[in-house]
Amino acid sequence: MNDLTTEILLANPQGFERAAEIWRAGGLVALPTETVYGLGADARNDLAVARIFEAKGRPRFNPLIVHVASVDDAKDLVEWNDVADRLASAFWPGPLTLVLPLKSGSGLSPLVTADLPTLAVRMPANPLAQDVLRGFGGPIAAPSANPSGKISPTSAEHVKAGLSGKIEAIVDGGTCDVGLESTIVGLFDKPTLLRPGGLPKEALEAALGEPLGVHSAADPLVAPGQMTSHYAPGASVRLNASEAEEGELLLGFGAVDCTLNLSASGDLREAAANLFHHLHALDAMNSKGIAVSPIPNQGLGVAINDRLKRAAAPRD
Ligand code: AMP
Ligand code: MG
Numbered sequence: 001m002n003d004l005t006t007e008i009l010l011a012n013p014q015g016f017e018r019a020a021e022i023w024r025a026g027g028l029v030a031l032p033t034e035t036v037y038g039l040g041a042d043a044r045n046d047l048a049v050a051r052i053f054e055a056k057g058r059p060r061f062n063p064l065i066v067h068v069a070s071v072d073d074a075k076d077l078v079e080w081n082d083v084a085d086r087l088a089s090a091f092w093p094g095p096l097t098l099v100l101p102l103k104s105g106s107g108l109s110p111l112v113t114a115d116l117p118t119l120a121v122r123m124p125a126n127p128l129a130q131d132v133l134r135g136f137g138g139p140i141a142a143p144s145a146n147p148s149g150k151i152s153p154t155s156a157e158h159v160k161a162g163l164s165g166k167i168e169a170i171v172d173g174g175t176c177d178v179g180l181e182s183t184i185v186g187l188f189d190k191p192t193l194l195r196p197g198g199l200p201k202e203a204l205e206a207a208l209g210e211p212l213g214v215h216s217a218a219d220p221l222v223a224p225g226q227m228t229s230h231y232a233p234g235a236s237v238r239l240n241a242s243e244a245e246e247g248e249l250l251l252g253f254g255a256v257d258c259t260l261n262l263s264a265s266g267d268l269r270e271a272a273a274n275l276f277h278h279l280h281a282l283d284a285m286n287s288k289g290i291a292v293s294p295i296p297n298q299g300l301g302v303a304i305n306d307r308l309k310r311a312a313a314p315r316d
Contacts, residue, residue, distance in 0.1 A: 007169040008156065011128045015171055016135040022168045023048075023136050028055055030145040030159045031067075031132050032173025033124040035095045035182050035198050036152040037159045038067065038142030039167065046273035049111040049141055050300060054269060055166040058148045059302045061272075063114040064141040065097050065182070066121045069133040074098075074121045077106045077139060083187050083208070090207040093125035095178050095198030099186040110276035112141045114307075122182055128173040144181065145170075154179045185212065233283035233290060237312035239305075241291035249282050253293040259285075262293075268300040275304055279311065 009015035011032070019029045023041065026048040031040050039055065041048035043066050053061060068074045071088050078084075078100035087098060102108070102119040113119055124130065133140060144152040145159045145167075153159045156172035163170075183197035185204060192213035193201055205211055235249075244250040244258070252258025254266040260278045262271035282290050292308055295301045 004165055004168060006160065006164045006167055008160070009169050009171045011131075011171055011173045013135075016132045019132050019169060019171055020136040023138075023140065026051075027168035028052065028166075029132075029168060030153075030156075030163065030170040031129055031140070031142065032126055032156070032171060032176060033067070033129045033142075034126040034177045035124070035180060036154055036176055036178075037145040037156070037170075038065075038129075038140075039145035039159075039163070040067065040140040040142040042136075043112050043139040043141035044107045044109060046109045046111060046277070047269060049109045050269050050272035052141065052143065053111070053272065053303055054300050055163055056143065056146070056148045057299075058143075060306050061111060061114045061275075061303050063116055063118075063120060064112050064143050065184075066108070066112060066119060067129070067133060067140045067142050068121060068123050069130055069137075070123065073139065074123060076103070077108065078103055078119050078121055081187060083191055087185065087187075087191075087204065087207060088123070091199060091203070093123045093130065095122075095125070095180070095182040096204070097122040097182040097184040097195075097197075099184060099188075099194060108139065109141075109273075110280075111272065115276045118186070120184060126173065126177070128171065132171055152181060186215070232311050232313070233279055235283055235287050236289040237308065238289055238291045239308055239312050240294045242293075244291045245289075247288035248291045249285060249287045249289075251278055251282055251290055251292045253295050256293055258293065262295070262304075268296070268298075268304065271295065272300045272304055275307065 097120050099120045146162045154176040156170050159170050178198040180198040183199040184195040186192040186194045190213040194215050250258035252261040262274050
């Protein structure tokens with residue numbers, strides 16, 4: 001999909017209004033923040049969030065950071081706590097992302113959290129980012145606005161070079177001040193550094209009065225429920241199935257007779273949007289197993305297959 005005309009929006013009230021209109025319609029708008037340009041979509045809209053992965057060509061549904069205009073907006077999405085309060089008063093708005101338990105009824109698409117029970121949330125300091133978020137009035141999921149595997153963009157030109165034709169618009173806010181991604185801290189039993197970034201670790205430790213725990217890339221994520229088994233339904237999962245066997249439910253794709261269909265028309269974007277919802281729904285039916293139709297391994301199908309393979313992997 002490379003057939004959209006990407007509008008360049010000025011960072012003024014008309015531009016912000018247009019960005020909000022595109023977001024409300026399920027479109028993608030890149031926005032400037034003080035760290036890097038983000039590729040934003042309405043975090044409550046499954047299809048819009050699926051399009052983020054499609055536009056970036058991401059081979060996996062890794063969790064996305066949700067951007068909000070205020071601390072109160074963050075509190076609507078996560079179970080806030082005292083440590084979050086301390087760090088947010090010291091460093092928000094700014095290049096700090098907090099990972100906290102997802103609040104039930106947050107209304108976010110499960111694609112945003114990759115179906116995890118935690119959410120990464122940030123209030124950016126760039127006044128243009130705040131204006132555009134406030135104008136929209138809802139949570140915006142935004143990874144860096146670059147094709148997967150490429151360098152993060154720090155100007156509207158970078159975004160255009162990487163994603164022109166794949167997204168509806170770019171808000172041109174000049175060059176990003178920090179130019180580094182946000183620092184990510186997980187607020188679990190012990191506050192843990194999940195990714196170094198624009199806010200130095202020392203500043204965080206000074207505010208906390210204790211050293212941060214360290215998360216090594218080799219470890220499974222330390223948040224509760226973030227082990228690979230979290231991705232697995234209770235039922236066993238069998239891939240590339242042409243039909244359900246005795247006692248199985250079929251998660252279909254395309255024109256097949258099945259219990260639930262990811263996309264009857266064979267649309268990978270729709271299939272990505274439905275993936276977690278349908279897996280949960282089938283799991284709740286307590287069958288012996290879930291069989292899954294073959295999914296083409298191209299575009300969003302790569303990320304869908306990655307997640308299904310993990311759901312089907314042997315359990316610990
Ligand atoms: P990006 O969107 O590519 O700028 O990066 C987002 C980063 O945030 C990734 O490294 C994710 O692993 C991390 N992240 C997002 N959500 C969570 C979460 N719920 N728990 C832990 N890490 C997260
Ligand atoms: Mg990135």
